[in-house]
Amino acid sequence: MINDELEPMPEVRQLSARQRRVLGVLLEKAATTPEYYPLTLKALTAGCNQKNNRSPVVDYDEDQALETLDELRKLGLAAVVHTESGRTERYRHYFRKRYSFSQIQAAALTELLLRGRQSLGDLRTRISRFVTVDDLETLRQELSGLLSGGYLQASGPLERRGVEVDHTFYLPAEQQKLSWSSSAEPADSSDSPRAASVSPSPAAVDTSRLNDEIAQLQQQQAELRAELASLRETVGTLADRIDRLCRDLGV
Numbered sequence: 001m002i003n004d005e006l007e008p009m010p011e012v013r014q015l016s017a018r019q020r021r022v023l024g025v026l027l028e029k030a031a032t033t034p035e036y037y038p039l040t041l042k043a044l045t046a047g048c049n050q051k052n053n054r055s056p057v058v059d060y061d062e063d064q065a066l067e068t069l070d071e072l073r074k075l076g077l078a079a080v081v082h083t084e085s086g087r088t089e090r091y092r093h094y095f096r097k098r099y100s101f102s103q104i105q106a107a108a109l110t111e112l113l114l115r116g117r118q119s120l121g122d123l124r125t126r127i128s129r130f131v132t133v134d135d136l137e138t139l140r141q142e143l144s145g146l147l148s149g150g151y152l153q154a155s156g157p158l159e160r161r162g163v164e165v166d167h168t169f170y171l172p173a174e175q176q177k178l179s180w181s182s183s184a185e186p187a188d189s190s191d192s193p194r195a196a197s198v199s200p201s202p203a204a205v206d207t208s209r210l211n212d213e214i215a216q217l218q219q220q221q222a223e224l225r226a227e228l229a230s231l232r233e234t235v236g237t238l239a240d241r242i243d244r245l246c247r248d249l250g251v
Contacts, residue, residue, distance in 0.1 A: 023077055078092065
């Protein structure tokens with residue numbers, strides 16, 4: 001899945017925790033706040049240290065973020081962008097140029113890089129701020145490509161209910177391999193004889209409706225958090241501009 005538009009480089013399959021966070025933030029902000037992308041070092045550091053949509057929560061300083069950016073640049077996964085004024089360097093990712101992932105696949109990996117393992121339902125809800133995923137079957141199809149390419153790991157078959165997925169960019173020492181389990185409940189199928197012959201009980205119907213409402217609330221919460229993160233970054237960018245203006249005016 002490597003894209004050959006850039007100079008050929010060794011395929012990157014492992015990243016440190018800090019590299020994953022910095023790359024994930026670059027991917028996230030490029031998709032959710034393109035008007036502020038590429039990112040300044042200050043905005044990138046703030047994005048790494050966000051308390052929402054992050055697991056674990058970290059506290060990097062700008063020197064650590066800059067050091068990690070240099071590492072990603074050597075791997076061909078990030079680049080520095082010089083502004084017209086030449087006064088502020090900004091940074092962008094080359095993830096989509098290095099790998100030929102679809103939009104949904106890239107969004108899924110971005111969310112996994114930022115939060116780690118999660119269920120398919122949670123993943124679909126969270127990547128809705130990046131891209132529209134019509135249904136879980138569409139997500140399964142996209143994830144199947146990542147799974148076969150070795151970029152994704154799962155706790156069981158993607159068709160089974162309750163299965164969890166995660167990226168595979170961990171270092172070996174982190175020992176973050178998901179154990180494949182066959183105990184997950186199979187996904188429902190309306191074509192199966194059992195499904196055709198058994199009518200759902202009122203309790204099952206109520207539970208299904210409740211689960212749908214919970215999923216909608218979770219999606220709304222994710223969207224609100226994304227808006228809040230965007231507002232925080234906007235405030236940070238405006239503060240940078242005010243600081244520069246004050247310096248120019250000698251205030």
